[in-house]
Amino acid sequence: MSENENKLFKDYFDTTLAQRLAKMITAVHPPFPADAFVNQIAPQLDGLEMKQRTTVFVQALRDHLPAGFANAWVVLEAALGAELTDDGGMFNDGWHYWPIAHFIETFGLEDFDVGVRAMYEITKRHTAEFAIRPFLIHHQEQMLAILHTWAADENPHVRRLVSEGTRPRLPWAGRLHAFIEEPSLTLALLEKLKDDPSEYVRRSVGNHLNDIAKDHPQLVVQTCGRWWRDGSPERRWIVQRALRTLVKDGDLGALTLLGYGPPQVDLLDFSVEPDPLPLGGKLNLRFMLQNSTNAEQHLMIDFVIHFVKANGQTSGKVFKLKTAVLPPNQTLTIEKSHPIRPITTRSYYPGTHLVEIQVNGQRLGERSFELLV
Secondary structure, three states: OOOOOOOOHHHHOOHHHHHHHHHHHHHHOOOOOHHHHHHHHHHHOOOOOHHHHHHHHHHHHHHHOOOOHHHHHHHHHHHOOOOOOOOOOOOOOOHHHHHHHHHHHHHHHHOHHHHHHHHHHHHOOOOOOOOHHHHHHHOHHHHHHHHHHHOOOOOHHHHHHHHHOOOOOOOOOOOOHHHHHOOHHHHHHHHHHOOOOOHHHHHHHHHHHHHHHOOOHHHHHHHHHHHHHOOOHHHHHHHHHHOHHHHHOOOHHHHHHOOOOOOOOEEEEEEEEOOOEEOOOEEEEEEEEEOOOOOOEEEEEEEEEEEEOOOOOEEEEEEEEEEEEEOOOOEEEEEEEEEOOOEOOEOOOOEEEEEEEEEOOEEEEEEEEEEEO
16 A cells, blocks of 8 residues: 555545455456446545445445355455465555455354354455454354464464454454453463564564553563563563553553663753744753662653643653663763644643653653643
8 A cells, every 4th residue: 555655544445446346256256236336335435434435335245245144255255366475464465355354344243154264364365353353242252262273373364363353452443341351361362372473473462462451450560571581582572562551651560570670860950942832843852860879770761741631631641762771870861852743643732731751660850831832
């Protein structure tokens, strides 16, 4: 999908995609009414977001494929192209299969066995991380048993599905409350994947553990501690990824595991400029950290901006700065320029904003600035 980096993802779900899917299907099933399929989709797309557009595609597939999920899947499976040959995933060569994956998510439960086979095939070309969620909700025990076998599959996309599809807080998907309440159900799967040869799979394992940490921080720290003690560099990379939210939150257990104990440093000459700051400008931070002890200090240095919300209250956002080893009786000077510009994920409001310096999870000092919006 790199041919137009400025194109919105939703805009790939257009008439051209409808025509592409119709061509794929008619190549293996000539009775498929390609023109009717495209003509049903095209007039509905204007003004719709991606999820709504996907629903239009799925309904058109339902209306024009043979009746019943099992019969429809015979056609769709025959239309599938070659499996992905790398770890790029759904946002590269397989993105156009998204409506088919959503078709499985919407109607696959009509025939459990066929639906499982459909997920197995689509995940090797796109992903089934969303399609699998209804199966986990309605057939949890059966699906978990299957996933335990898929954890040893030769295809890395199938193994990734074992972790990614069961994430309790998967982005863009509904939460799996049963797994939030009982994390041991998926931890058993992650144990089988923690030394997977594919970085694509290991990244998912780290993200999954990070999900669990939001509800069961102590359990994740304990699990990561066990993985860390005899772990390879690759496994320790998973641990660092898994603990990232806890580290930002200043969790002492997570920080200690990674080698960052309580800091024994002094914050000096902390300044925030300009004040006031117009929206669209850059906030310039400058400060010094002084190690007055006779031992070197391993430091994870962050800063926190407490943004004013619509109701006048503030909410803190942690930003990573750097890690450093500060020798005994030495001083470290840090300067950082941070743009405060409009972004899609945050609304800005005028008022007094606080900035704090956080070292090894501890807040050492604060300054304020006025944001002009």
